[in-house]
Amino acid sequence: MKIDGGCHCGFLTYEAEVDPAQVEICHCTDCQKLSGSAFRVVVPAGPGSFRLLTGIPKTYVKTAESGNRRIQAFCPHCGTSIYSTALVEGKAATPPAIGLRVGTITQRAQLAPKAQFWNRSRLGWVIGIGDLPATETE
Ligand SMILES: [Zn+2]
Numbered sequence: 001m002k003i004d005g006g007c008h009c010g011f012l013t014y015e016a017e018v019d020p021a022q023v024e025i026c027h028c029t030d031c032q033k034l035s036g037s038a039f040r041v042v043v044p045a046g047p048g049s050f051r052l053l054t055g056i057p058k059t060y061v062k063t064a065e066s067g068n069r070r071i072q073a074f075c076p077h078c079g080t081s082i083y084s085t086a087l088v089e090g091k092a093a094t095p096p097a098i099g100l101r102v103g104t105i106t107q108r109a110q111l112a113p114k115a116q117f118w119n120r121s122r123l124g125w126v127i128g129i130g131d132l133p134a135t136e137t138e
């Protein structure tokens with residue numbers, strides 16, 4: 001499906017193709033910290049489909065426990081995380097996949113997660129949030 005999105009301040013905008021069956025929740029501690037939240041919802045952009053329409057993201061290279069290095073791209077003005085991708089040294093045969101942050105996608109309401117990973121670090125209270133008192137606005 002064709003999607004579009006952008007950061008909170010509007011500096012970065014993009015479009016891509018995504019498969020709604022590939023939306024996943026990541027409970028890893030890096031995602032918790034980098035998102036500032038309990039977990040992150042991600043979906044890969046279809047190969048070659050990601051197109052930045054406006055703005056140039058700032059990047060931060062994160063080294064994982066495994067030693068894998070990933071580029072984290074975010075808005076230099078408002079800090080919104082837009083995507084991550086593998087850091088490839090030299091020329092790669094195929095460009096690395098772009099992992100989009102679902103909260104930045106305009107059509108996110110249609111992108112319900114289909115799986116979750118890194119459950120080892122999932123916060124225990126995430127499961128119960130559906131039962132918390134809730135209001136329509138703040
Ligand atoms: Zn921004």
Ligand SMILES: [Zn+2]
Nearest residue numbers: 026027028031
């Ligand atoms: Zn993660």
